[in-house]
Amino acid sequence: MPPSVHGPRAQEKLDVILGQVTGLRSRLNWLAAQHVIYLLFAIGITTAVVFFAGAVLLTPMQFLVVGIVTAIAGLYALVLTLRSGWRRRSNAARAAALADDRAGLKGRLTTIVQTVSFGRRSVLWSYLVEDALSHREEFVPRQIERRRIARSWWAPVAAMALATVLIPLARSHHKLKMAAAAQGGDSDMTVDLDDLHLRPAEPGDKTGLQVRADSATMARLREKMAREGEAATRGDGGKFSGLLNRARNLADSVQSKLRGDSNQKQRLTLKLADNDAGLDPSNPRGPDLNRNTRHGDQAGQFKRDNPVDDEATLPPIDDSLREPDAEPSAGENGDAAAESGARGSTLNGANDPSHNGPDDDVARGDQSYNGGAVHGIGADPDSLFGEASKSRMSTEGFEIAIEARPVDQGIKGAGQAYLPPKVHTPLNTHQEPDEPIARAAVPPDDRTTIERVFER
Amino acid sequence: MTQTQTALEMPTVGDFARTFRRIQSEIHKAIIGHEQAVEQLLSALFAGGHVLIEGVPGTGKTTLVKTLGLALNLSFNRIQFTVDLMPADITGTRVIVAGEDGRREFSFQPGPAFCHILLGDEINRATPKTQSALLEAMAELQVTVSGTTYPLRPPYFVMATLNPIEMEGTYPLPEAQLDRFLFKVRLAYPEEDNLVRIITSTTGAEEAKIAPVFHADEAPERVEALKKLVREVIAAPAMEQYAARIVRATQPDHSRYVGDSVKSLHDEMVNKYVMFGSSPRGAQALVLGAKVRALLDGRANIAREDVEAVAVSALAHRIMLNYAAHSDGIEAAQIVERVLKSVRAARS
Numbered sequence: 001m002p003p004s005v006h007g008p009r010a011q012e013k014l015d016v017i018l019g020q021v022t023g024l025r026s027r028l029n030w031l032a033a034q035h036v037i038y039l040l041f042a043i044g045i046t047t048a049v050v051f052f053a054g055a056v057l058l059t060p061m062q063f064l065v066v067g068i069v070t071a072i073a074g075l076y077a078l079v080l081t082l083r084s085g086w087r088r089r090s091n092a093a094r095a096a097a098l099a100d101d102r103a104g105l106k107g108r109l110t111t112i113v114q115t116v117s118f119g120r121r122s123v124l125w126s127y128l129v130e131d132a133l134s135h136r137e138e139f140v141p142r143q144i145e146r147r148r149i150a151r152s153w154w155a156p157v158a159a160m161a162l163a164t165v166l167i168p169l170a171r172s173h174h175k176l177k178m179a180a181a182a183q184g185g186d187s188d189m190t191v192d193l194d195d196l197h198l199r200p201a202e203p204g205d206k207t208g209l210q211v212r213a214d215s216a217t218m219a220r221l222r223e224k225m226a227r228e229g230e231a232a233t234r235g236d237g238g239k240f241s242g243l244l245n246r247a248r249n250l251a252d253s254v255q256s257k258l259r260g261d262s263n264q265k266q267r268l269t270l271k272l273a274d275n276d277a278g279l280d281p282s283n284p285r286g287p288d289l290n291r292n293t294r295h296g297d298q299a300g301q302f303k304r305d306n307p308v309d310d311e312a313t314l315p316p317i318d319d320s321l322r323e324p325d326a327e328p329s330a331g332e333n334g335d336a337a338a339e340s341g342a343r344g345s346t347l348n349g350a351n352d353p354s355h356n357g358p359d360d361d362v363a364r365g366d367q368s369y370n371g372g373a374v375h376g377i378g379a380d381p382d383s384l385f386g387e388a389s390k391s392r393m394s395t396e397g398f399e400i401a402i403e404a405r406p407v408d409q410g411i412k413g414a415g416q417a418y419l420p421p422k423v424h425t426p427l428n429t430h431q432e433p434d435e436p437i438a439r440a441a442v443p444p445d446d447r448t449t450i451e452r453v454f455e456r
Numbered sequence: 457m458t459q460t461q462t463a464l465e466m467p468t469v470g471d472f473a474r475t476f477r478r479i480q481s482e483i484h485k486a487i488i489g490h491e492q493a494v495e496q497l498l499s500a501l502f503a504g505g506h507v508l509i510e511g512v513p514g515t516g517k518t519t520l521v522k523t524l525g526l527a528l529n530l531s532f533n534r535i536q537f538t539v540d541l542m543p544a545d546i547t548g549t550r551v552i553v554a555g556e557d558g559r560r561e562f563s564f565q566p567g568p569a570f571c572h573i574l575l576g577d578e579i580n581r582a583t584p585k586t587q588s589a590l591l592e593a594m595a596e597l598q599v600t601v602s603g604t605t606y607p608l609r610p611p612y613f614v615m616a617t618l619n620p621i622e623m624e625g626t627y628p629l630p631e632a633q634l635d636r637f638l639f640k641v642r643l644a645y646p647e648e649d650n651l652v653r654i655i656t657s658t659t660g661a662e663e664a665k666i667a668p669v670f671h672a673d674e675a676p677e678r679v680e681a682l683k684k685l686v687r688e689v690i691a692a693p694a695m696e697q698y699a700a701r702i703v704r705a706t707q708p709d710h711s712r713y714v715g716d717s718v719k720s721l722h723d724e725m726v727n728k729y730v731m732f733g734s735s736p737r738g739a740q741a742l743v744l745g746a747k748v749r750a751l752l753d754g755r756a757n758i759a760r761e762d763v764e765a766v767a768v769s770a771l772a773h774r775i776m777l778n779y780a781a782h783s784d785g786i787e788a789a790q791i792v793e794r795v796l797k798s799v800r801a802a803r804s
Binding site: 106111115118123124127128 | 757
């Protein structure tokens, strides 16, 4: 039975016990911190690997979905990890309880730590301290908690292993895909105009695109562009599709960055075909106005998918590569239209005021689509400062709508008319009083004329 | 414990354990088996509580109590509770006595309650009125007769016995009185080996001689000093919380007396079979019993093991079971075991 202790020696003994408990607490907290760090590493690595693999292997829409899901899962795992780490932290009482359990000390350390905290003392306090001290070899921190490295060390290792396996696989898959595309080589494609779905390009998306078609088809293309722009302006599903397009383009650009693709894209020549035979070139609008356009056909998108990179951006059109056999007017305006299409179907033929050809109104769209009126389609900065709108500005005049009805119809149902109160405002002291206009004398020569007028 | 130790000197932890074991060994000279019951009985004594002993006839209930009185060398009285027993038969009454000058006057004649160890044999045979006469003595260590309060000398230890198989003409103890017993000790039917030893020791010519552990003149003070030491055992707040959690977990979820309840601790069995759980006195009994066990283990602090060890004897008789429990043959001890299990699970 341990003897009673008193005075300073008892305090020293207590310090020894509390020191060991503090050491154990530090050890436990370090392990908890390691646990959090390891799991954070694992989450970060796994998320990055999934993003990279998704960027390489998936289409932009798939990548978008996978990316969002991965981001949410990563955030959730992050929160769980932080919460887990917070719960694993130890205070002195918890460390003492752990030591009691593992060393079979039957609550001695817990009692000491909590009694010190709460300040309750008993005549048996010294006995308790002495008793606990006699077991100090049993609660040495390294014996209570032997681990120096948290058990969750496997998490970052597993994540690294996953990265080691998945990233080279994805890269090799990407390389194979590129090699296959390079063997294919042909960057030209022929698209039927009806299958062509126009959507706005991202700002700064300077893709290279050359559109080749006969003049009638080019005219129809401009018409189609005008209609698409009008639909987008009216908001016929334009908000959602615009949002979707933006998201897809964003995913595409992120994918390109993750893949490390160069900005120099393959030049694309888009050959437009028109299945509608018998089109009158002089009246290209007529029969085509009611033709159905197949929206959403990915294969017929104006910005043609790069055979190597899905939906890759393309370099701008090189004017020197235009088709020499294109009609001048169509070539000129088609150039404008093609360029506008290349810049994202912004219908901004009006950007160049010098374009005043016969089809200029088509290339530029209707007046209502000129300049800023249609810039919202693609939000292309190049198109933001187009020719000013010819529509009346709000400062040039105004109209006031007045609700009125004939008196003959009575005032029933019209409610009580508002009668303004009579207000007598004092005149300005400098104001001249109203004078009756003196009747002017009629010149004799004019009297006859005046009388004739009144006789009529 | 040495004979030279004065009554005012605080015994040490070792003194307590040695004294306790010595009393135990003296009791076991007369009582064969029932080790756990004897330990619980002594634990209740040093924790300052009272004990309700339940057992079938012939299991040594009365012998146990008598032996305890002899071992402690404390005054001992026995009351056989019957239907016609009156409260005054327990507490005492005022009688007319003739004084030295020949004048007659009322004088208080103390009843059998005035002793250190009181055995209430078959307490459930007395009417509730008579049973309640013990309430004041047990709880407040005093007796009030005709408006005059008479204190009882500590230590005061009441042991009541119950016969569980003969229930005709009995009055089950009211809950308030049951709650005043620190422990309920069950004396089981002896095993064959023990029964043989009982036959041998009780049918021979030689009777077991119980040597008192204390001198008669210092026994009360010595017992009180040991009781005081029990109170000095340190209970960490975590242990008190553990005891409180156990007691609260004995209350069913639907109890309208409990208020906010820790639903996660409630066992389905408690909700199904318990009408009303343990009172706060149950928590006090848990901690006091745990303190005695800690001292016996040579510790100055209580542990969860101590609390759990006394849980059944401290809580079982405080739990009121409903009709479903009686019909399904569920006992309160089973409920306590389930509660301990659920509280342990919630802790881990």
